[in-house]
Amino acid sequence: MKRLAMIVLAVSQIFISYSRNIEPEKDDNPQDTLKVYYLNEVVVTSSVKETNELKNMPTAVSVVSPKQLRDTQIESLPGLSSFIPNFFIPSYGSKVSTPIYIRGIGARLGAQTVSMYVDNVPSFNPSAFDFEFQDIQRIEVLRGAQGTLCGRNAIGGIVNLYTLSPLTFQGTNLTIGGGSYGQFSAKASNYSKLTDNFGISVGAYYKRDDGYFMNSHTGKKVDASENAGGRVKLDWEITPSFKALLFGNYDYVSGGAFPYMHKDSTAANFNEPSSYNRHLFTNGLSLDYTGNGYSIHSTTGFQYLKDDMKMDQDFSPKSVFSIRQMQEQHSLSQEITVKSGTQRKYRWVVGAFGFYDHRVIDTPVAIKEEGMAAMQGHLDAAMQRTGAPLRIVYANDRIDLPGIYTKPSRGAALFHQSTLTELFGLEGLSATAGLRLDYEHTGIDFSTESVNGDINIKPKSAPPAMPPIFVESDIVMQGSYSKDFWNILPKFALKYQPSSTAVIYLSASKGYKTGGYNEQAFSKILQGALTQSIMGKVMPGVGTGTPGLTLEEQLSYDPETSWTYELGGRYEMFNRKFSFTYALFYSRVNNIQIIKLVDEGTAGRIVTNAGKSDSKGFEVSLKYVPVRNLSLFADYGFADARFVNYQTEKQVGRETTDVDYSGNYVPFAPRHTLSIGASYVHDFANSPLIDRLVGNIQYAGAGKIYWTESNKTTPQNGGSGEELYQPFYGLVNGSISAEKGAFSLELWTKNLFNTDYHSFLFEASDMTTGKVNQFVQRGYPTRFGATLRYTINR
Numbered sequence: 001m002k003r004l005a006m007i008v009l010a011v012s013q014i015f016i017s018y019s020r021n022i023e024p025e026k027d028d029n030p031q032d033t034l035k036v037y038y039l040n041e042v043v044v045t046s047s048v049k050e051t052n053e054l055k056n057m058p059t060a061v062s063v064v065s066p067k068q069l070r071d072t073q074i075e076s077l078p079g080l081s082s083f084i085p086n087f088f089i090p091s092y093g094s095k096v097s098t099p100i101y102i103r104g105i106g107a108r109l110g111a112q113t114v115s116m117y118v119d120n121v122p123s124f125n126p127s128a129f130d131f132e133f134q135d136i137q138r139i140e141v142l143r144g145a146q147g148t149l150c151g152r153n154a155i156g157g158i159v160n161l162y163t164l165s166p167l168t169f170q171g172t173n174l175t176i177g178g179g180s181y182g183q184f185s186a187k188a189s190n191y192s193k194l195t196d197n198f199g200i201s202v203g204a205y206y207k208r209d210d211g212y213f214m215n216s217h218t219g220k221k222v223d224a225s226e227n228a229g230g231r232v233k234l235d236w237e238i239t240p241s242f243k244a245l246l247f248g249n250y251d252y253v254s255g256g257a258f259p260y261m262h263k264d265s266t267a268a269n270f271n272e273p274s275s276y277n278r279h280l281f282t283n284g285l286s287l288d289y290t291g292n293g294y295s296i297h298s299t300t301g302f303q304y305l306k307d308d309m310k311m312d313q314d315f316s317p318k319s320v321f322s323i324r325q326m327q328e329q330h331s332l333s334q335e336i337t338v339k340s341g342t343q344r345k346y347r348w349v350v351g352a353f354g355f356y357d358h359r360v361i362d363t364p365v366a367i368k369e370e371g372m373a374a375m376q377g378h379l380d381a382a383m384q385r386t387g388a389p390l391r392i393v394y395a396n397d398r399i400d401l402p403g404i405y406t407k408p409s410r411g412a413a414l415f416h417q418s419t420l421t422e423l424f425g426l427e428g429l430s431a432t433a434g435l436r437l438d439y440e441h442t443g444i445d446f447s448t449e450s451v452n453g454d455i456n457i458k459p460k461s462a463p464p465a466m467p468p469i470f471v472e473s474d475i476v477m478q479g480s481y482s483k484d485f486w487n488i489l490p491k492f493a494l495k496y497q498p499s500s501t502a503v504i505y506l507s508a509s510k511g512y513k514t515g516g517y518n519e520q521a522f523s524k525i526l527q528g529a530l531t532q533s534i535m536g537k538v539m540p541g542v543g544t545g546t547p548g549l550t551l552e553e554q555l556s557y558d559p560e561t562s563w564t565y566e567l568g569g570r571y572e573m574f575n576r577k578f579s580f581t582y583a584l585f586y587s588r589v590n591n592i593q594i595i596k597l598v599d600e601g602t603a604g605r606i607v608t609n610a611g612k613s614d615s616k617g618f619e620v621s622l623k624y625v626p627v628r629n630l631s632l633f634a635d636y637g638f639a640d641a642r643f644v645n646y647q648t649e650k651q652v653g654r655e656t657t658d659v660d661y662s663g664n665y666v667p668f669a670p671r672h673t674l675s676i677g678a679s680y681v682h683d684f685a686n687s688p689l690i691d692r693l694v695g696n697i698q699y700a701g702a703g704k705i706y707w708t709e710s711n712k713t714t715p716q717n718g719g720s721g722e723e724l725y726q727p728f729y730g731l732v733n734g735s736i737s738a739e740k741g742a743f744s745l746e747l748w749t750k751n752l753f754n755t756d757y758h759s760f761l762f763e764a765s766d767m768t769t770g771k772v773n774q775f776v777q778r779g780y781p782t783r784f785g786a787t788l789r790y791t792i793n794r
Helices: 002-020 066-071 369-386 521-538 551-555
Strands: 060-064 114-118 136-143 157-163 171-179 183-195 198-209 225-239 242-256 275-290 294-312 321-340 346-362 365-367 390-394 399-401 403-420 429-449 455-459 469-471 476-499 502-513 560-573 578-590 593-597 605-609 612-627 630-645 647-652 655-660 672-683 692-703 729-740 743-750 758-765 772-778 783-793
Touching: 060 578, 066 136, 183 783, 365 369, 369 390, 369 521, 399 521, 403 521, 429 521, 476 521, 476 551, 521 551
Parallel strands: 114 157
Antiparallel strands: 060 136, 136 157, 171 183, 171 783, 183 198, 198 225, 225 242, 242 275, 275 294, 294 321, 321 346, 321 365, 346 403, 365 399, 390 455, 403 429, 429 476, 455 469, 476 502, 502 560, 560 578, 578 612, 593 605, 612 630, 630 672, 647 655, 672 692, 692 729, 729 743, 743 783, 758 772
């Protein structure tokens, strides 16, 4: 990395020298702080907290424009995967989980490592990340820890989504489309000014498909889905100095989920319901006041999420184990910032943030007939080992483990950031420093039990006619735990901008991800407590619980923290037709949180801490417009993310062994992301049928992706197992559209060459046989369709 950094610095000096001699194009809109040269599209940006202009921030940032979203057929956040360097979002079976991996840092469960904001309102649950895009003005992705300005859960970065304002855009958008696999979508929105300083926008959408993967047990598609929603936005310029914005978004999802199939199969094969339904409301109120050399901004956010997930936990046609999870979450946030003018040599921002989050999770788990038979076998074996002259039989063929878990959290923070330009009297040199004091209180209130876990006891020597003794053995667990977290999150950066078309920076920032409690751990804890209860009643003196660990220790996991160091730069040349962006980074994460399978997946998944990890790599983005109607781009990211210190225990069957995963790759995060594309526009000067023809093609790829902490398969008959990973794969997407006046007709395709890949793989033990199986979610097949758009700008 040191040698690479030296090379990058040398190349940077060449680019800086060249950029100084380039006379920039005259900017027709000097208020724009970022110009994206993607077929002359202009994106206007602003920030209520940042003391640097977005284009020249001392951190890696990518901005995606509405035209880029349309040209690449990106309709929700997962579509951005690999489109941005080292930015990856896999598909894990439903919208209940939308993990974001940036630079090898991410999480499948628990708190997110990347925060998301919609019009400056934060989302507190990854279950709210995947929704349909409509009338997006721009998307900003900041990579690297953003703890100073954004606080908790921004170790990997942040994603900012901004929607169109009716004060800056007036018009009507209508879209209807369809495609293979029963795809159909319709969108409509209108933006109007009711007065010179008050505007309103309304929009609605509907989307459906028939699903892509078959369940051979039912003969039906697993993952057919429907998605509908709407949004309202009010924008009011009360005075030239005081503005107010109020918006409300609603998104509804309903359909099948989790098309997990055996690795050697081409279809899923399970008997229990598998679905996901969600209601999501996101509301925000923003108030802005601009004074003489300063501005005050207030954002109040409220989000309500209610969902219902059903899953066949054994992923087979056997009646073994099923789970249902219902969430209801209320999140309230308030942020106030006071910021100086951006034209000063000394720029500053101070702010305060507070939130309250209340989440109730109802997770009834059921152990069914064949699962009970397996548990009976384990109980018989245990009794045989003890030599007890008794026969213990479960009294029922099903055990239910209902539980309601309330997870309240609240927090507050104070933060400050300063930027000093013309440092040491040198024009173009600036320094940025910031500090945040962050506090959080989190907890869990639980009430769970086993139902129908009773047993019948009978001496082995008893005559057959003797009735067994009935013993009640059900377990009830109730309680409450909580903990407090304090963190100081600093940031430092140096930036040198010798011209308006060149910048180089060096930065260091700390990130923090909250800790918490695992409600999913109760399935295993209850099963163990039930077994201990049974054994204790048969042989008095046998205790319950896990020796050496309190219940709170079994449930809780600690926060993780990180430091990210970054060297990067941005350059524009050839009259800004060519842009080049790069970043080298190194991140060290302490107490990294990972997902651990309980009993090889038969008792769910929990979040646990795994020592230290580090991630190092680089990113490069190129954009080039050689001629007016042709645009080319390439984005590449490399992230080497590994455990530095991770010793743990692994249980296979009844055997528990110590393992050391230090040096292994962090699972689920790709080492490489790559995106290459081109867009071409052909104008028809005098055609009565068509004004212009637009063609787009993209190649996006990711890999290598390891699936387990061991980076290997679980050995079935001794040995160390084989490497278990998804090799690098790439998808080709393309579109061609004809435009005439307000109409455009687009023909599109995704995964043109039907590339076969796994978007998710996990190992799970068969409760009835003890065999460890591999289950996968396959990538989506080739899809194609057409979209008709009607747009009027007023």
